[in-house]
Amino acid sequence: MDTKGAKGSRSKEPSGPRIFERIGSRAERTVAMSAKTGRLLDQYVEWAAGSSGADKGEVMILTLDMALGEFFAKDALFKESLAEGGKGSGGRATGLTAGGGYPCEWHF
Numbered sequence: 001m002d003t004k005g006a007k008g009s010r011s012k013e014p015s016g017p018r019i020f021e022r023i024g025s026r027a028e029r030t031v032a033m034s035a036k037t038g039r040l041l042d043q044y045v046e047w048a049a050g051s052s053g054a055d056k057g058e059v060m061i062l063t064l065d066m067a068l069g070e071f072f073a074k075d076a077l078f079k080e081s082l083a084e085g086g087k088g089s090g091g092r093a094t095g096l097t098a099g100g101g102y103p104c105e106w107h108f
Contacts, residue, residue, distance in 0.1 A: 019062035
């Protein structure tokens with residue numbers, strides 16, 4: 001069912017897991033999380049993969065990408081830091097490479 005959004009744009013009822021709304025380039029990272037979050041992540045990956053027929057590894061990547069992207073987008077102080085170009089970074093946020101990624105490798 002289509003509904004009108006606040007700005008007049010058409011929005012659709014979700015037809016599947018939100019993680020499939022965008023797919024982009026990849027970088028590997030290793031992350032640690034609380035046991036509770038890990039269990040919820042496992043449950044979400046199982047559900048999303050099962051409901052879409054997608055590979056669990058792909059679902060994991062897309063889920064983490066979307067969740068972290070939304071988290072970063074909501075952090076006002078982080079966004080302010082990026083807008084200011086970071087401290088002592090020659091116009092880039094501290095720690096970011098020229099390509100926008102971090103120089104360390106995390107794997108998941």
